[in-house]
Amino acid sequence: MTEHTITLEAVSTALGGVDVLEDVSLSVDRGEFLGLVGPNGAGKTTLLRTINGVLEPDAGTVRLGDEPIDRLTAREVSRHVATVPQDTSVAFEFSVEDVVRMGRTPYRSRTDIVADDADRDAIERALERTAMLDLRDRSIAAVSGGERQRAFVARALAQDTPALVLDEPTASLDINHQVQVLELVADLVDEGKTAIAAIHDLDLAARYCDRLALLADGCLQAIGDPETVLTDDHLQPAFETRTAVTPDAVTGAPSVTAIADPPRDRDAHVHVLGTGPTAARAITKLWQAGFDVTAGPLPTGDTALSVARELDVEAIESPPLAGLDEDTLREARERCHSADATILADPVIGPDRHVLDLADASDRPLLVGTHPFDERNRAGERARERYRELESRVTTASIHGLVPAVVESTIPATAPADD
Amino acid sequence: MRFGTRLLGWSGGLLAALFGVIVASAAIGPVTLDVMAVAKATLNAIGVPAGLAIGIEEGGLAGITIPTPTVDVSYAYPFTFEVPGTAETIVRQVRLPRIALGAVVGFALASAGAVMQGFFRNPMADPSIIGVSSGAALGAVATIAFPVAIPLGLQTAAFVGALVAAFAVYAIATENGRTPVATLLLAGVAVQTFLGAVISYTLLQAGESLDRAVFWLMGHLNNSTWAEVEVTLPLAVLTFGGLLAYARDLNVLMLGEEDARTVGIAVERTKRVLLALSSIVTAAAVAVAGVIGFVGLIVPHVMRLLVGPDHRILLPTSALAGATFLVATDTLARSGPAELPVGIVTAVLGAPFFLYLLTRREVHEL
Structure with a gap:
């Protein structure tokens, strides 16, 4: 049985005559962390403001549990939803504990001025959970940005609500504090809280959220697992730029890179040989520089292959951990031969030494080596000699100098001398 | 319990200081009196409803x-x-009414000032910021200048004028049930400017009563009566109690209205209550004592530096310090070779002190 902690039904809102949210429906279940992603001005903050009761939607219903929010008083709403605001800069000399104590406001009557035991317990637990016990007497204006953010999370915890709303909890934090804050939220969600957060950083959102909701122009574009939401098909119209989504090398979560569309004014065809990160970077750089890029053979699952797929670069795919069959090899040889330049990007020399054969088949090979050859050689002494000979024969370039080197070596091809 | 101790410590200390200043003030005057007799006579005068x-x-x-x-x-x-009979008479009938009224007015202005500074999140706010003082001044000056046309007592006219001005500012700044603080501030400035012009015109037409009108405008406590104390004291104490009940809400409001809403404050209603209560308490003070500047600005400001921004302690300490400050300055005002309106003394002492704070940049911390 899942129970919805927060439900939006066809919510629309206009601010100053401009539609900010249009017909947005979504729900967040108990124990779920939903990330709101989307470009600036997509309506993420507005959506959060309808959930914490700051804004009344023009149409549609927001429910907290089973209750429509418009039937709840401010006090009742604040017992359902606690908010960690986007701007936590405070100009006043309140202590951290003072700020956390404000989270108890929904439970205090106007006449009791001093906190009771339940309040003190909640404050104590919140400070402990956020590792702010040592800083409780410090001025909120004097602690670091990350600590201030934690103090406001502590305030939200002291509020003792089933749901948390966080507006850009990681904005203006360094990477360490970004991760700290989101780890904390994810832990709280594991313990049964429900959280909805607007998160600017798509990679962080993908890493910590159970589901993502993509907003653009006030409309919900996609909602679901990070893997299904973060695809170029969804992201390109939303962010109006091409993106490449690849699994993050460390976390395995989808990682999004925005790519400026390349100028399409170079005729030269460049083929990339080699695998792994160096090949991936070579493909990206050449594609961005506007070359007509092909790549391969690349084994299934290789980083370079997923980058090529994201960029619509034609790549020859080969099954992993298997030799190259004759068709694949022929296709690769043709590519190398017809290309105006062939990039040997950190080629790994397998027992069959196909890479060296393919290099010999190319008109203008260009070598990019960043890793020591011995780590790439699986074919013994003979292969080393052939590689040394290749190295002495072809142009070598660093990965940074790749594009100029390719431009230089392809000039005769694009502007052949007539006389 | 730290908070309780702090609150009791500060309030107790300031209450003692207030009593000391009252006794000292009652002992100072043309007739020299024994301090012990003055203290006893002062205690005798304390009445409980x-x-x-x-x-x-x-x-x-x-x-x-x-x-x-x-x-x-x-x-x-x-x-x-x-x-002794003479001491009792001088203290109780001559000096104490003025001292008591000074204490009540200082108490009222400083508590309203503390609330307004928190409300506007601005250290330059004072109780008159939403037009209360200008409204009171117009009511008072009009009554002085045209005693026939306006058949109200001067204090009543000032009180009514203050509340009408405050309500006008509030009504102008409110749209769709929302009163943005920035709009309120600007509307207050505009209404004050407008009323200032009307007051100047009224003064031009005042003829022989110009002296009295100008004297009233300067802020004064002479000719105070127990009757004035009996009306303003309960009003000040009741509204202060109301404001104190909203002290926690005011703390939360200092973090921003939207934020306050998310911890359960009904923001617009709270703002209305705070504005109404602080306007009433200011109006009562201005109606009996004229426009006394700087008490409502300086005292809460200094107390904030001393006790911090928590209104649960800032509000009572500001009120008591305001009472002490005004009694002390009024004693100065009446003990010089020529008696001065107390408004002049508070401004003369307050402005340089404020500039001192300003140059120390502590003002920016509110």
């Missing part, structure tokens, strides 16, 4: 008889020390 009688009285206005409700409060006096 013991009974309340509400009746209807047939009052006449412009030839028509109207039944008017009357409120009679009877007081019990807990202290009965033996004090």
